[in-house]
Amino acid sequence: MKTRICQLHVVLTLLIISFAWNPGVSHADGPGEYEVKGAFLYHFANFVRWPESTFKTTDGHLRVCILGKDPFGHILEETLEKKTVKDHPFEIHRNPSKTELQHCHMLYFAASESPQMKTLHHHIAKGEVLTFGEDLEFMRQGGMVQFFVKDQKVQFAINPEVVNQTQLKVSSKLLRLAEIVSP
């Protein structure tokens, strides 16, 4: 009984102290969704292999294209510009024309552009383009990689069947971490 009462008192006291404790430091807020997505793009560039021939038209750059209203703002430049992947520096290209599409290595569809995936498909088909989108609609239209936020964390889904129709080689590590979807 004695120890029980003491235990209870100690717990209550610790609770009271913990409420009073206030060192005046706030929780560091997490990074923004697009900062994380930008970092993912960097990782994808490392874990996906493009045929060496695709770098000829881009002067050896790894070209990241954004279609539609760019949700990244300056983040892509800050994240990617000083980085290289296998000696290929990044190059960011916003709203490429239809003929330029096939020279993108990575093509990011802003959410508003998802329905376009299907119509643009044959423009992309000539090149080796890894497509990214933000919703299920995009995946249904034949997109390859979808980012989604789950429990406040950015996760990704891959449709390996679509990727396998291209020359792109996706590391199994990506596939292991991805949610796998079929069209």
Added chain:
Amino acid sequence: MTVGSRTSCVRHSCWGTYVRIGLIGLFLLLLPGTAAGEAADPGTNIDLTELSLEELMSVEVTSVSKKKQKLSESAAAIFVITQEDLRRSGVTSIPEALRMVPGIQVARGSKNQWNISARGFNERFSNKLLVLIDGRTVYNPLFAGVTWETQDTILEDIERIEVIRGPGGALWGVNAVNGVINIITKKAQDTQGLLVSGVAGNEEGIVSMRQGGSHGSNLHYRIFSKYFNRGTSYNAMGAHDDTRMFRSGFRSDWTPATQDRVMIQGEIYTGDGGQQSTVATTTTFPFGFTTGNEDVKMSGGHFLSRWEHTWDSESDMALQFFYDRYERFEDSSKATIDTFDVDFQHRFKFLSNQELLWGLEYRYWIDHLQNTSSTSAFPDSRSFSLLSGFLQNEFTLIPDTLLFTLGTKLSHNDFTGFEYQPSGRFLWKPLTGHTIWGAVARAVRIPSRLEDNSLLRFAPNATTPFPTVVRGNQQFKSEDLLAFEVGYRLNTFERFTLDITGFYNQYDHVRGTQIISLLPPTGTLANNLKVDTIGVEVANNLQLQDWWVLRGAYTYINMSVEGPINSSLNTTGGNTPHHQGSLRSLMTLPFHLEFDSWIRASDNLPATNIAGYVELDLRLGWKPIPGLALSLVGQNLLDNHHPEAVPSKFLATQPTEVQRSFYGKITWSY
């Protein structure tokens, strides 16, 4: 103990402690300036590209959604079975999947009996484990445990199974003494379209079907049905344990606004399972007994609804209601239980580094038992209520580096009145990728209905060569635990992760028996055992190649039981192996092939004649075209049959052995 000594405790020891803690608190309050100066916000300048993919996937982004704790940031021993683990392990039931978790003991008693426990006390009616399925407590108040044979769903629709070893008392409930198993099914939006799957093999056949659909963009649903038929396994005396079960249910997720989520689900099941049991036929000593085969009838269902509302990233609430129906009819007992449960939780942040989580739960259950010569409970219908409240405060000393959590759960139950279960935890991240945590907690296991007031009659058996009677005990107290845990997690290298936990548990008032009369030989249940357990649990992942990963788990546990002789000393700790190991290899091969193997080993059960065993499962999977998955699986390949369990001391049924089995599986989804 005299009243005087109690007063002196309050006057001296406790107030002394108050004063000392108060001074420490005061000192801490004077510190803020320095603490603030040191902690230059590490969150903003970090280069996210330097994180590994896994780390990046666990970064919480700032958005309005329910705050969930990162796995690597919980001050507890957690293991998660993912959907991928379920699929590639080749298991066909939830209990089998738990064999990959360190610290969990799984022994199959028959095709419809599972002995599952966390950190020891393994038994068919293990009682110190709390199991939740989508927030619904699957707790059988008759024996304070889980009827595993009726817990099932389409395995493809399970998102993950979180297993937390150790007391989750402060947060979870009155039965979370040694662990919590949280089975989480996928949201309806993640199970759209049709899925049909069939398993056919020498030991079982399973058919599952699920159809998902939506109405507009924010209402999704799925309906499902599953039927399985498991054949009779082996016993030298002849086995009778074939089992069939049908279940059908639905889940719907509705997001009426970005800040509100509503989930409803329901399910019904019905089935039967064979067992060979010995039941008493008369109630006068020396009782008559008959042994025979019977088919246990099991059926039930549930309905659950939950509403979650989020104000912002730091405050949210959840309100949940569920109703659960349980029916089980066998020769020795007949029972129906209806459970109603309302649960409310609210989380918010105050001051700048404090987060408070509080909740209230009210549970009411009513049972109807039909007394037999073997098992009687008094009165034959009873209702109970349980009211619990909990309060947990999480405070951060140094953001992202040092975190403390204090919590307590206060509950009231009809057996033992008020119970409190405090816990304190810390988490320290000295370097990126290294986490050290520790916890001290108290937890209680409240009495079960049968412990409180019942009468069981047993036939002569290996331990007692004459018929016996065991009575419940209305003075039965809660079993309680004081647990000490430390853990270390390594997550720096992309290709290797390690998780080690050590614990020391002190249990008091553990259930034993006490002889109260010799003719007829009668015992009563009593809180007369003290148990100390010590253990180590290890889990690791090794990515050998991009296409090849190894996952290992090891468990050591030693239970020492103290108490009067003739008080079930042996059976309390005797069914828990000292060593258990599991090693899985997952290979992703070209041509859409997967080859997976799983070696499991268990030490012998110390107080029984059950020998240790090593078993091997192999799986070959192939996805020839999108939507179609085929697999061939062999389980328990190293022996024709091997025993894993002894008969329970509370229901005299004959266990069967686990046999070598093969099956083929086809899954079609679009």
